[in-house]
Amino acid sequence: MIFPRPLLDILRESPESPVIEHGNRVVSRGELLELIGRLAGAMLGAGLGPGVAVAVRTALTPEALAAHVAAHVLGCRVVCVRPGYSAGQLAHVLDTDVAAVLVDASTAAPELAWSGALLSLGPCPGAVDLLASPAGGVPDVLARPDDVALLTFTSGSTGRPKGCAVTYRAMSGHWTWQPRAWSPLAAELAKGFERYLLFGTLASMVVLEFLGLCLLGGGVAVIPEDDGRPLFPHALRRHRITGSILTVPRLCAMLDLLREDPDAAGGTPRALVVAGSPLPPARLAEAVERLGPVVYQGYGQTEANLISMLTPADIAAAPSAALDSVGRVRAGVEISIRDAAGREVGLGQEGEIFVRTTCQMTGYWGQPEENRDVLRDGMLRTRDLGRLDADGLLRLTGRARDVIIVNAMVVYAGPVERALASHPDVAEAYVAGAPDDRTGEAVHAFVVPVAGRSPDREELAALVRAELGGDAVPRTVTELSAVPVAASGKPDKQALLRLL
Missing domain, CATH: 3.40.50.980 (Rossmann fold)
Incomplete structure (x- = not known):
């Protein structure tokens, strides 16, 4: 249809039922x-x-x-x-x-x-x-x-x-816009989105796809009015919200508020889908502890829509394995992990993630050269690095383009961020590269500490050096109370570099 x-x-x-x-x-x-x-x-x-x-x-x-x-x-x-x-x-x-x-x-x-x-x-x-x-x-x-x-x-x-x-044709094959063909995951999320907190912009593909689950599942989209308080968690209680999407910075800000005021939690959430950027495992664990088994983590791209989803069931079944993953590949998505030569690698091996979905783009408008690079034999090159493990969980390890060249050596930002975030005093970690007269480029780290703590710089350096080598050790470490956010809702690394 x-x-x-x-x-x-x-x-x-x-027709008399409410919808908005x-x-x-x-x-x-x-x-x-x-x-x-x-x-x-x-x-x-x-x-x-x-x-x-x-x-x-x-x-x-x-x-x-x-x-x-x-x-x-x-x-x-x-x-x-x-x-x-x-x-x-x-x-x-x-x-x-x-x-x-x-x-x-x-x-x-x-x-x-x-x-x-x-x-x-x-x-x-x-x-x-x-x-x-x-x-x-x-x-x-x-x-x-x-x-x-x-x-x-x-x-x-x-x-x-x-x-x-x-x-x-792609929208007609979209995983959310055809209720007769919903997967078990889509049906589960549609029930959770009975009262969907609709905010942001309809120009966002992720907003549209979850709106589809709400409307086609018979739910109500709730557009909140600004009352001067943070949207999360206050709007969840005020509007009796059962489902919403939110970015990692919004989730982290909500967790910080709940740490200071646990009574601010409330409402009846059944499905809170975190998307837009990787969520540190410690923050995900905290979210599950404070909010209950309602937290999902989605991985996708504007070009391909949702690729994989980590569900509360995945986390409950194997928390130590699941928390640093982005869940299982969604039904209807074909995935291939490839090395630099374009050859498919085995389970557990790292490579670049290629996908094919029924609702992916046909190409970038007016950019034929870019399309030849990103579309290969019907599959979409995500430019994300990762591996698919034997347990069926997809793990992201970095961005193919999010690299810093230090002493002519390639340093991927993602692994450095994960190493920093593994320190017990670090709640969030972000890494960016900047030109450097001595090394070509240098790694600069920006960390949001766990409340009341301040991570030791030498310990952070030792963590990175032990795991990734000396070139990956940050030249500077800047503590932040919160990460700056771009208009897209994602962490703004250009704004971070301006803090140096």
Whole structure:
């Protein structure tokens, strides 16, 4: 069944049931379906349709969600615009054959610098207000399987964001958007996401995929209003949240708050999925201890979606083995661990991770040379290093590109970070390289200590030297109360280097 028809079918069932809570506003399934129909009709009247690109730059609202779905109903290519782009990045994202830009009152800012067709969700100067259109039925799904459904962008941490093109065929085979084909893991998570804390941006693929589990499982997406307190853990209790995704920095900040105030915990979480960057085993163990058997750790990429998942059952069965892994490869994912020559290695051996999924991108938009490098015989080169052990657990060991060249020797940041994080006084560890007159580049470490402690620098150096050799020993170690976070929600290593 072609995407997004399964969602429309779910919304037609029990139209009086709530589907979105936004502050004090409750939107029913029937109301959301009516809104999708109204916006789809207005977009069609504005010239949008199969294969036409519309860039969506909006706040997170029920209308924004309806607009995304309406554009997909018409078979448009939805160009996802993340918040926080610089003017140059924004111009780069919009330079993708975009026919129209959709904004709202909060995002129609001067830096948009867009002279083409402008659509809006509500009155905006110079824009066609789609919400002013009369109500109408939802048109038939016009999407064509091989058209691009989504152009969703990488974080842009290395410069310009890369647009990952995902077709309607891929979205129709997505692990979350076809409930009739859900794996046991998807069904388990859908039950946990009965009340999904929806925050961030719909321009994020990971937000969209877990939103699919919530909506198609009959759940309610809860969009919280800012009350000045940290979202986690306070919103979990306030909104009776059962499921959410969160980044590693958000989880670590929540754990720090709970250490100071254990009574702040509450709510009824059943599934908290941590994703975006590796989670130190000690922090994962602390999360399980404080929050219970509700913590999942997901590993994936914008280019491939979810690749593997560590579940509470995995952790309970073998905590010592599971805590430093990213779980088991998801059903429907083919994985290959390869050496530098492209040859597959055996179980337990380290290499670069290649995957093939039903919902992976067809390529980066307008980057044929990059595509030839990253797509090999239908498999996607993740540029992550890891190994698949005999117990079925996937372990990440570093980034193929996250390297520091010290004395002409390659030092991978990931193993250094893990060595530092194994010290009992270290809660989190991050490593980055910077130019150095003596060694070409030097390793610089940034650690978040366990509360009330300060790790001994010599002990940290000895740990790294014993495990990885002298070239990997950090030139400097900087203590932080918390790691700076980029717009993507991941640790910002460029910001770390600016602290030197």
